[in-house]
Structure formats: structure tokens, C-alpha cells
Amino acid sequence: MNDLKNIFPRKEEIPPQFAIAKPIEQREYLINGEMRTWEGKLNPVLSPVFINDGNTLAQAVIGSTPLLTEKEALQALDAAVAAYDQGHGYWPTLGVEGRIEHVEKFLAEMRKQRDEVVKLLMWEIGKPLKDSQKEFDRTCDYIEDTIKSLKELDRNSAKLVEEQGFMAQIRRVPLGVALCMGPFNYPLNETFSTLIPALIMGNTVVFKPAKYGVLLIRPLLEAFRQSFPAGVINITYGRGRETVGALMETGRIDVFAFIGTNKGANDLKKLHPKLHRLKAILGLDAKNPAIVLPDADLDNAVKECVAGSLSFNGQRCTALKILLVHKSVLEEFISKFKSELAKLKSGMPWTDGVSLTPLPEPGKVDYLRELVEDAKTHGAEIINENGGQYLESFFYPAMLYPVNDKMRVYYEEQFGPVIPIMSFDGAQEAIDYVVNSNFGQQVSIFGSESKELAKLMDAFCNQVGRINVNAQCQRGPDTFPFNGRKDSAEGTLSVADALRVFSIRTLVATKSTDANKQIIGSIIRNRESAFLSTDYIV
Ligand code: G3H
Numbered sequence: 155m156n157d158l159k160n161i162f163p164r165k166e167e168i169p170p171q172f173a174i175a176k177p178i179e180q181r182e183y184l185i186n187g188e189m190r191t192w193e194g195k196l197n198p199v200l201s202p203v204f205i206n207d208g209n210t211l212a213q214a215v216i217g218s219t220p221l222l223t224e225k226e227a228l229q230a231l232d233a234a235v236a237a238y239d240q241g242h243g244y245w246p247t248l249g250v251e252g253r254i255e256h257v258e259k260f261l262a263e264m265r266k267q268r269d270e271v272v273k274l275l276m277w278e279i280g281k282p283l284k285d286s287q288k289e290f291d292r293t294c295d296y297i298e299d300t301i302k303s304l305k306e307l308d309r310n311s312a313k314l315v316e317e318q319g320f321m322a323q324i325r326r327v328p329l330g331v332a333l334c335m336g337p338f339n340y341p342l343n344e345t346f347s348t349l350i351p352a353l354i355m356g357n358t359v360v361f362k363p364a365k366y367g368v369l370l371i372r373p374l375l376e377a378f379r380q381s382f383p384a385g386v387i388n389i390t391y392g393r394g395r396e397t398v399g400a401l402m403e404t405g406r407i408d409v410f411a412f413i414g415t416n417k418g419a420n421d422l423k424k425l426h427p428k429l430h431r432l433k434a435i436l437g438l439d440a441k442n443p444a445i446v447l448p449d450a451d452l453d454n455a456v457k458e459c460v461a462g463s464l465s466f467n468g469q470r471c472t473a474l475k476i477l478l479v480h481k482s483v484l485e486e487f488i489s490k491f492k493s494e495l496a497k498l499k500s501g502m503p504w505t506d507g508v509s510l511t512p513l514p515e516p517g518k519v520d521y522l523r524e525l526v527e528d529a530k531t532h533g534a535e536i537i538n539e540n541g542g543q544y545l546e547s548f549f550y551p552a553m554l555y556p557v558n559d560k561m562r563v564y565y566e567e568q569f570g571p572v573i574p575i576m577s578f579d580g581a582q583e584a585i586d587y588v589v590n591s592n593f594g595q596q597v598s599i600f601g602s603e604s605k606e607l608a609k610l611m612d613a614f615c616n617q618v619g620r621i622n623v624n625a626q627c628q629r630g631p632d633t634f635p636f637n638g639r640k641d642s643a644e645g646t647l648s649v650a651d652a653l654r655v656f657s658i659r660t661l662v663a664t665k666s667t668d669a670n671k672q673i674i675g676s677i678i679r680n681r682e683s684a685f686l687s688t689d690y691i692v
Contacts (some may be wrong), residue, residue: 169504172276178218185230196218199217202280246328249684250304254354257353260381280513280547283508293342296632307326324661325659325685329658332359333362341371352411366514411434414438437638444474445578448480459600462627467510468551475569475574488537492537522570534558593640598622
């Protein structure tokens with residue numbers, strides 16, 4: 155570990171290409187195709203990076219964002235509702251090819267902003283340079299794959315089906331007005347993994363950026379404005395409960411795409427007056443365990459568990475949040491884990507080869523310290539050198555052992571660099587942990603004996619959304635289904651699934667009589683309907 159005293163940089167140590175010359179004061183926001191200017195109060199954007207002036211550490215203030223109110227949020231909603239126009243608006247009736255063109259235009263404009271967005275990802279949420287670049291590139295790939303997948307979907311819908319004396323054409327159509335909200339840990343990628351599918355399927359959108367990772371949307375505002383017709387995408391800022399609560403209460407939100415806590419999702423959903431009308435797609439909390447069996451390849455298990463629990467400081471919904479290690483390999487596992495952990499470099503997001511960086515959530519370090527103290531009270535110890543040391547927003551990973559069910563860290567999603575470790579004797583103990591958990595996103599199993607692995611797979615397949623064998627938990631590849639059970643998710647996302655969740659199948663059906671065939675044939679031949687058509691995009 156670097157000396158904590160020196161972890162935060164002096165101003166002159168910040169590489170010039172990553173420096174923010176002066177705070178970015180954002181006053182613009184996008185409603186109804188207009189870039190409006192906010193004259194009211196601003197919300198300061200504090201970086202997790204502190205600056206060392208030789209004597210004191212001061213938290214960097216990198217800018218401010220508009221503290222919009224309920225009034226502006228409702229204006230954004232009005233614009234989205236008008237653009238949708240009960241399904242008769244330009245956007246929902248445009249057709250797949252036209253909508254793809256707009257999204258492609260946006261993608262081209264977005265790519266031009268890569269450096270600026272990456273820089274802000276580093277400053278706003280402390281994400282290492284490489285991971286920030288990866289987040290940006292992965293998002294662009296996701297958009298490209300979405301376009302490809304939609305073309306395929308469209309091709310498959312461009313035909314008539316015949317069944318039991320009926321002929322029909324089945325197509326996917328939009329749902330209405332979508333409210334999209336992303337999380338701070340992937341403020342670009344996770345947000346766009348709902349926002350782009352919502353748009354491309356013909357919905358109109360109100361987008362509220364995450365709590366942290368807000369300024370990084372600013373370089374994309376103009377791209378949104380130029381690429382989409384007025385009202386199709388509206389971007390609003392301000393306090394979540396005030397602005398988003400007001401939107402839900404109107405009952406005019408048709409789709410709620412939210413990545414955050416299950417409590418937050420519950421509270422917001424309940425505000426909608428007609429819950430049956432609200433479709434929700436939610437990515438929520440998780441407490442993914444790793445289960446290390448006696449015959450596991452320990453080098454691989456340790457490598458995957460270190461990455462799984464500590465990539466982006468453990469701030470991934472898919473992170474490994476508790477490690478269950480068979481008692482026969484516990485000692486060796488812990489010793490290898492410690493030496494791998496000791497190799498991780500601490501520093502600033504731009505530090506070459508850095509893994510461990512400051513945490514963006516205010517109060518997070520105190521929360522992690524509380525979890526550690528609570529675990530200690532119930533018999534655990536910090537077992538790694540320097541574990542739990544902290545300075546301002548930086549917290550050095552703490553390996554906790556032995557963890558038991560009296561401790562908060564056994565149940566709570568720490569979403570940070572605390573690694574709870576438990577030993578187990580029989581596989582049933584590991585199965586019970588998963589079955590009794592409130593969460594059901596993913597699990598990792600490490601082992602080599604096929605019979606034992608198969609037994610665990612079968613025990614977990616009705617408990618979680620993905621079982622990872624000899625690998626950490628993760629969302630990617632983005633074409634794979636990503637979901638969860640219990641308090642972990644609602645609905646399934648993947649490139650293809652996202653297109654489904656933001657749309658509904660509608661069909662035109664008729665009895666296959668000669669007269670009806672003639673009518674249908676003439677509509678198709680003369681291109682009289684946009685819906686009933688066998689045209690498709692090549
Ligand atoms: O925070 C949750 C993300 O969806 C996890 O994605 O597994 O690719 O890091 P990831």
C-alpha cells in the first residue's frame with residue numbers, strides 16, 4: 155500500500171491532460187429539443203479526489219449542476235408526453251429504419267466526446283482511467299449491438315404468420331413515456347443500457363442522471379439535442395425525491411427503468427397512482443457469494459475473487475460481496491488472497507496501473523468502518539496488513555474473518571472494499587446462505603469435481619440469475635441475460651431483452667379467407683400501412 159498520507163496529489167502532480175482547469179458550471183439542461191439555461195441554485199459537484207496543499211487536504215470541487223425543481227421535471231415530462239402524443243407522435247410512428255438513423259447520428263457525436271467523458275468519470279466517481287475508457291467503449295459497443303439486434307428483430311417481424319385458420323403480423327411497438335435513471339457506479343453504461351433501447355423502440359424519455367456522475371452527461375447534451383426530434387429525450391437534474399417523485403405521482407410515466415436500491419425503487423413505484431400501468435425494469439441490490447470448494451484451482455479462485463470483490467473498489471452490483479471458503483483450503487486461500495491484494499496499487503484514477511481509488515459517496519468510509527466495527531464486535535478480525543486504514547474518501551480493503559450471521563456484513567451489501575470471509579464444511583451450508591439471502595443476482599462456484607459442481611448448479615439455478623463456474627460474477631458479455639431474483643431485480647436486460655422490455659407485441663390478425671387475403675395483400679403491395687408491411691432493413 156502506498157503511504158496513505160501521500161495518497162492524495164498536490165495540484166502540480168495531476169497530469170495536465172487530466173486536470174480540470176476551472177470548475178465546470180453547468181447551467182444548461184435539455185427539454186423539448188431546447189437547451190435551456192437555469193438561473194436558479196446550483197448543486198456543487200464534489201470529487202472523491204482531495205488536493206494536498208502540503209498542510210491540509212481539501213476536497214476538489216469540480217463544478218456544479220442545475221438544481222432543477224419539480225416544475226422543470228414536469229416540463230420535461232410534458233415534452234415527452236407531447237412527443238409521444240398517445241402513440242401518434244413523429245417518433246413512435248417513425249419506423250425502425252428512421253429511428254436507427256437518429257441513434258447512429260447520436261453515436262457518431264457521442265464518440266467525439268470520449269476524452270471529456272472519460273476525464274469526468276475519473277473525477278466524479280474515482281474510476282480508474284482504463285476502466286473509465288472501458289465504460290465509454292463498452293457503451294458505444296452496446297449501442298452498436300442494439301442497432302444490430304433491432305434489425306434482426308425487425309427482419310423476423312416482417313412476415314405474416316398463419317395459424318389455425320388465422321393470418322397475422324406481429325410487431326413490437328413502444329410503450330409510451332419512459333423514465334430512465336442510472337446508478338453512480340456505471341453512470342454512463344448502465345444508464346445508456348436502458349436509455350438507448352427505450353429510445354430506439356419508439357418511446358419518448360425523461361432521463362435523470364445518477365446522483366454522482368452527473369457532469370459527465372454534459373458533453374453529450376448537444377449530441378442528444380442534435381440527434382433526436384424535440385421532446386423525444388429530455389434531461390432533467392435536481393434532487394431525486396423531489397423531481398422523480400413528482401413525475402411518478404402524475405401517473406404519466408409508462409415505463410420506469412431504474413438501477414439503484416430496492417428501497418428506492420419501492421418508494422418510487424408506490425407513488426404511481428395506477429401501478430398496473432407502470433412497467434418496471436429494475437437492477438437492484440445484490441450480495442453475490444463466491445463458494446470455494448476443496449478441489450478448486452486456488453490460484454484461479456484467488457485471482458477471480460480479488461477481481462470480483464475489488465474491481466472498482468467493490469462498487470459493482472455484480473461484485474463478490476462474501477467469500478465462502480471450504481475449511482480444508484481456507485488457510486492457503488487466505489494467504490494467497492493477501493499476497494494478491496497487497497499487489498494492488500492505491501492511488502488516483504489516473505495513476506498508472508491503479509486499482510484502489512477514493513470512494514465517491516459521502517459518508518461511505520464511515521459506513522464501511524461501522525461494518526468493520528460491528529463485525530469485530532461479533533468475533534471477526536481484520537486479517538490483512540493495513541486493512542481498513544482510511545483517509546478522507548480513501549479506504550484500504552479490509553479482509554474480515556471469521557464472518558458469521560450475527561454480523562451486518564453477512565447480510566448487507568457493502569458496495570465497497572470490505573471482504574467478508576467465512577469457512578464452511580459441508581456444501582449445504584453454502585446452499586443455505588444463498589437460499590436464505592434476500593438477494594438473488596448471481597453466485598460464483600470454484601471447483602473441479604464435476605459431480606459436486608453439478609450438484610451446486612442445480613441447487614442454485616432456481617435461486618439466482620447466473621451461476622459462474624470458476625469465474626467471478628459479472629454482467630458481460632452484454633448479449634447474455636442480466637437479471638436477478640428476490641430483491642435483486644425486476645425484468646431481464648441484455649442487448650436483445652432490453653428491446654423487448656421497452657416494447658409490447660401488437661398484432662393484426664384476420665381469418666384466412668380469400669377476401670381477407672386480398673385486403674391484406676393490397677395493403678402490403680400498396681404500402682398503405684406502416685405497421686402491416688413486409689419491408690425490412692437489410
Ligand atoms: O453494477 C453493476 C453492473 O451491471 C456490473 O457490470 O459485471 O460488467 O461490472 P459488470
